[in-house]
Structure formats: structure tokens, C-alpha cells
Amino acid sequence: MGLGPVVNAAAIEVVLPTYNGAAYLEAQLASISAQTLRPERVLLRDDGSSDGTQALIGQLHQRYGAWLQVLPADGNLGCTANVNRLLQATTAPYVALADQDDLWLPHKLESSLALMQQLEASRGSTTPLLVHGDLELVDAAGERLGCRYLQRQRLDPQRTDPVDLALTNVVTGCTALLNRALLQKALPIPPEALMHDWWLALVASAFGEIALVEEPGVLYRQHGSNVLGAQGLGLPYWRQRLQALLADPAAGGHTRAALQQAELFEQRYGLPISALPSLLHLRRRRRWWALVRLPAEQLPWKHGPLRTLGLYGLVAWLPR
Structure with missing residues (x-):
């Protein structure tokens, strides 16, 4: 796939929930802005940070202007409810999920959208669809660790039948691109859902299709504050x-x-x-x-x- 000059992608929005992410947020937002297929806007909502994240968001909002839309930080909702709030505020045909502490490789959105459009050409745009990818593991400083997430966790990304997904989620939310049909079917995400990406994957699997971008588009940062991380099976x-x-x-x-x-x-x-x-x-x-x-x-x-x-x-x- 040729990666031409940076272009604007009015069809894509990115949702970015934050919580105590001041150490890495600026770099992540820069990597999203530098995409070969630059999203129309990023929707961000902080969930009650106490580490300076909110002050940093104010500075970033001044830098990026209307491209960075900041939703009101009206209390701590929790991760799933925060993502749910952000997704309900989107309007674009396609929405990508982002984590505050990762780094996106320049082709991430372009590769995901190309596969999404292939799926819609065969399945139709009214079919709930989810495109996701593998992740390359990096340390807290962003240095590559020489392995990928799915390999490290010994997960088979082809096992996307609802019966399998009910037990093990193979979709990492920060790699996912969702079409509007999936959001219309899946939202609102129930407060009792175990994780937002797991719920979205279940809906896509049951009513549409999940597809994998083979090459990683995300550098998955491993550090002490990770909610999940990639521990392997040791x-x-x-x-x-x-x-x-x-x-x-x-x-x-x-x-x-x-x-x-x-x-x-x-x-x-x-x-x-x-x-x-x-x-x-x-x-x-x-x-x-x-x-x-x-x-x-x-x-x-x-x-x-x-x-x-x-x-x-x-x-x-x-x-x-």
C-alpha cells in the first residue's frame, strides 16, 4: 500500500479516553495527527485525572484547535462508560478507538480503512463491521521489544465466532476501527459489560464480521500503569x-x-x-x-x- 502525503479523512473520527495519562498523551496525540490518513477530529474526554492530564489537555486543545474536541469532564465514569460517552458523541461513518499511552504508526488508519472498505464492498455498509490489528510491544520509552501482542499472549485472531469470543476476547480496542452500522447496533454499551472492546467484538461477530490487519499499526507501550498490558503466559x-x-x-x-x-x-x-x-x-x-x-x-x-x-x-x- 502506497503511503502518500498526509491527507484529511472526513470519514474518520478517533475517540481517546484519558485518565492519569500525562506522561504519554502528547506523544500519542502527535502520532494520530501524523497519520497518512489524518482523521477529521479526535474526541477526548478525561475521567477525573489527578496527575496533570487535564492541564495538558488544555494546552493540547490550544495547539490543535477544533481538531481536538474535548468533552466535559463531569466526574469519574470508569473506562467502559467513558468510552461509551465518547462513542455516542461521534457522527462519522467510521470511528477508531485509541489509548492514551500508545503510539500509532503512520499507516495505521489508512490500512484499517482500506480493509474496512473491502468488507463493506462485499457485505454492505449496513452490516456491523470491525477491523482490528496486532500490536508491536515497546517499553515505557517507546523502544521495540521484538515481539507482537497476539504472539506473546498466544491468541488466535481467527477465532472470532461468538462462542469463542464469549470466553476470550481477541480484539484489542486500541487497534479497532468500527463502522457506523456496528455503533448503531452496539450502543449504548451496557454498564455491566466486562470491557467496551469485548462488547463491540461480540456484536460485530454475531451480526456482521471481524477482520484482521496483518501488519501492526500500534506500538503498545508496556509500563507500570498499564491497565492490562501483555504479560504472556509465564x-x-x-x-x-x-x-x-x-x-x-x-x-x-x-x-x-x-x-x-x-x-x-x-x-x-x-x-x-x-x-x-x-x-x-x-x-x-x-x-x-x-x-x-x-x-x-x-x-x-x-x-x-x-x-x-x-x-x-x-x-x-x-x-x-
Whole structure:
């Protein structure tokens, strides 16, 4: 794909939620502004920062003018509700999600829009569509670490069937480009949704299509304040899972929340995407029997045998 001179893209808006991101926000916004396909505008809302982010936003707003639209910072909503507020304020045919601490490579939006337009040519613009990509990991200073996110996390991005997505999200929100049809179908994002990108991926999978841009368009910064980060599947990953389980045994890490999200999806759209939520309503001793009797296409398989075994154990063990 040829990357010509910087052009304006009136068809694209970017939403950028912030919270205590003063250390990296300026560089991220500069990388968005430098896109080969420059978005029409960036919508930003701060969620009650206490580290100087709000003062920095004021300076950046003066620098970028109307291109940077700052929504009122009326209290702390939380990550998902903040993104929901931003998405509901958009009007463009396509909307990209951004995180405050990443860096976008210059071709990111151009590559995503090219694939989105291919999908719409075959599926139609009224079909909910989501384009996402892999990420290249960098350290806090922006130096490349020599690996990509999907490889590090051992995730298969082709597993986008709703049954699979109900258990494991393979879409990283900060890489995603959404079409208007997806937003019309998915919004408002329920407050109970586990993560905004997970909910958007479920809706796109169930009612449209998800597609992957092969080459990374985002430098995914790893630092101490990351909400999620890319831990891989080594000892720190399993230690964190165990600590979360011990801290709140009834939640089962985030397993119960993921199953409740699937149940919420069925309640809103009348479309069951997982048989597992109903199992939690059974007595523990009946769950294994119910699990092994599921049809093969409904059997839950996570990404890798250890994750799958852990899921089966949690489903059998969690209290009702």
C-alpha cells in the first residue's frame, strides 16, 4: 500500500479516553495527527485525572484547535462508560478507538480503512463491521521489544465466532476501527459489560464480521500503569490469575463476569452465544455432567489447553 502525503479523512473520527495519562498523551496525540490518513477530529474526554492530564489537555486543545474536541469532564465514569460517552458523541461513518499511552504508526488508519472498505464492498455498509490489528510491544520509552501482542499472549485472531469470543476476547480496542452500522447496533454499551472492546467484538461477530490487519499499526507501550498490558503466559500471568481468584473466589478471576456478559448479550439481542451461563445456575455436582453433554459445537475451548482446563475447573467450582 502506497503511503502518500498526509491527507484529511472526513470519514474518520478517533475517540481517546484519558485518565492519569500525562506522561504519554502528547506523544500519542502527535502520532494520530501524523497519520497518512489524518482523521477529521479526535474526541477526548478525561475521567477525573489527578496527575496533570487535564492541564495538558488544555494546552493540547490550544495547539490543535477544533481538531481536538474535548468533552466535559463531569466526574469519574470508569473506562467502559467513558468510552461509551465518547462513542455516542461521534457522527462519522467510521470511528477508531485509541489509548492514551500508545503510539500509532503512520499507516495505521489508512490500512484499517482500506480493509474496512473491502468488507463493506462485499457485505454492505449496513452490516456491523470491525477491523482490528496486532500490536508491536515497546517499553515505557517507546523502544521495540521484538515481539507482537497476539504472539506473546498466544491468541488466535481467527477465532472470532461468538462462542469463542464469549470466553476470550481477541480484539484489542486500541487497534479497532468500527463502522457506523456496528455503533448503531452496539450502543449504548451496557454498564455491566466486562470491557467496551469485548462488547463491540461480540456484536460485530454475531451480526456482521471481524477482520484482521496483518501488519501492526500500534506500538503498545508496556509500563507500570498499564491497565492490562501483555504479560504472556509465564509465571506472572498465572500468579495474577491465582491472586485474583483468591481475592474474590466468587468471581473466579473474570470468568463469572465474562459469562454474565454473554448472558447480558442474550438478554439484549435474544441471541444465545454461550451455553455456560446457564450452567452456573445448576448445583455444582450437576455441572460436569451438563458440561460433557453439550453438543460438540457448544463445548467451550479457550486458547490453549491450560486455559481450557482452568475454565472447566472454574465453571464446575464457582458458587451459584
